[in-house]
Amino acid sequence: MSNHDELPRPIADPVIEGAPLASEPAARPGPAASAAAPASGAAAYEPLLAEFAREYLRDRRSERRWRLVFRLFWLLALAFGAWLLLYPPHLHRPSNNTPHTALVEVRGEIAADTEASAELILSALKDAFEDPGSQAVVLRINSPGGSPVQAGIVYDEIQRLKALHGKKVFAVVEEMCASGAYYIAAAADEIYVDKASVVGSIGVLMDGFGFTGLMGKLGVERRLLTAGENKGMLDPYSPVSPKQQAFAQAMLNQIHQQFIAVVREGRGKRLKETPEMFSGLFWNGEQAVKMGLADEFGNLDYVAREVVKAEEVIDYTPRENVAERLAKRFGAALGEGAVKAARGGLSMR
Numbered sequence: 295m296s297n298h299d300e301l302p303r304p305i306a307d308p309v310i311e312g313a314p315l316a317s318e319p320a321a322r323p324g325p326a327a328s329a330a331a332p333a334s335g336a337a338a339y340e341p342l343l344a345e346f347a348r349e350y351l352r353d354r355r356s357e358r359r360w361r362l363v364f365r366l367f368w369l370l371a372l373a374f375g376a377w378l379l380l381y382p383p384h385l386h387r388p389s390n391n392t393p394h395t396a397l398v399e400v401r402g403e404i405a406a407d408t409e410a411s412a413e414l415i416l417s418a419l420k421d422a423f424e425d426p427g428s429q430a431v432v433l434r435i436n437s438p439g440g441s442p443v444q445a446g447i448v449y450d451e452i453q454r455l456k457a458l459h460g461k462k463v464f465a466v467v468e469e470m471c472a473s474g475a476y477y478i479a480a481a482a483d484e485i486y487v488d489k490a491s492v493v494g495s496i497g498v499l500m501d502g503f504g505f506t507g508l509m510g511k512l513g514v515e516r517r518l519l520t521a522g523e524n525k526g527m528l529d530p531y532s533p534v535s536p537k538q539q540a541f542a543q544a545m546l547n548q549i550h551q552q553f554i555a556v557v558r559e560g561r562g563k564r565l566k567e568t569p570e571m572f573s574g575l576f577w578n579g580e581q582a583v584k585m586g587l588a589d590e591f592g593n594l595d596y597v598a599r600e601v602v603k604a605e606e607v608i609d610y611t612p613r614e615n616v617a618e619r620l621a622k623r624f625g626a627a628l629g630e631g632a633v634k635a636a637r638g639g640l641s642m643r
Contacts, residue, residue: 392427462602464484480556481556566584
C-alpha cells in the first residue's frame, strides 16, 4: 500500500435537514406558546359554562315561582279557614218572594247543642213562616227522638206560628220518626211517610248504670255527702232507693201522659187507638197509616208538587260552621257522652 492511499472514511449518521439531532435536547416552548395553550382550552369550555349558568338561573327562577305558589296556597287556605270560622251558621237562602215550599230539617238526636236543637229549629221555622213567598212549611224528619223538653218547645212554637201566619205545616218522614221526633210531627197538619219508615215509639225513658256490685268486688267504697236526703237521687254508685225510684217513675208517667195528650190533640179523630199504641212500640209506615199515626205515603217532592202546589223548595235549615261542628264533636259531645254514661238522662226514644 502506498503512502498516497487514503484510509476509508467513517459513514456519517444520516441527518434530516431541519430536524434536531437526537443527541440535542428539544427546544422548550417560549412564554407566548405557554399562554396560548390555556387560552385555547378555556375557549373550548365557554359554551358549556354558559349553558350551565343558564340552567342554574332557570332552576332558581322555577324554585322561586313554586315557593310563591305554595305561599299563596297556604295564604288562601288560612283565609278559607278564617271564613269558615266566622261564617254565620244561621243563614239560609233568601227568598225572591216567588211562591215556594219552605223546608226545615229535623235530623239526628233532638237535644240542646245538636243540629236538631229547639234553638236551631225555631230559628228556621220563624224565617220560613215570615217569608211572604212560602206557601207552607215542610218538616222533613229523620230522628230517633231525644229530649222531651226540646220537642215540647218545638211543638208549642209550631202551633203558635200556624195560628199567627195561617200557613199549614206538613211532616215528611224519611227513615225514622220516633218518640220525641213524633212528638214534633204531631203538630203538623198532615204526616207523610214511606211504607218502610219507622214511626211511633210513644213513650219516655230514663236510663243509666249501677256500679255498686262492681265497686264492692274491687273494694272501692263510695263516700257521698249531701244536704237533702234526695240530693243524690239515682246516683250510679249508690244502691237504689225504692222511694226515689217510685218518685222517678211517677215523673216519667206524668211526662208520658203529656206526650199522649199531644198526640191525641194533633191527630184527633184520625187516630185509631189500640192498647199498645202508647206502649213505646213502633211500626212501619204502612201500619202507621192504618193506625192513623200518619196520613199518606209521600216524599218531599210529592208534597211540594201535589199538596202545597209550589214545586220550588227553599231550605231554611240553619247550618253550623265547621268550627262549631268540630268543637262539639271532639269536645262537648265527648264530655256529654261521658256524663250520660255515668248518670243517665231523660229522653224520648
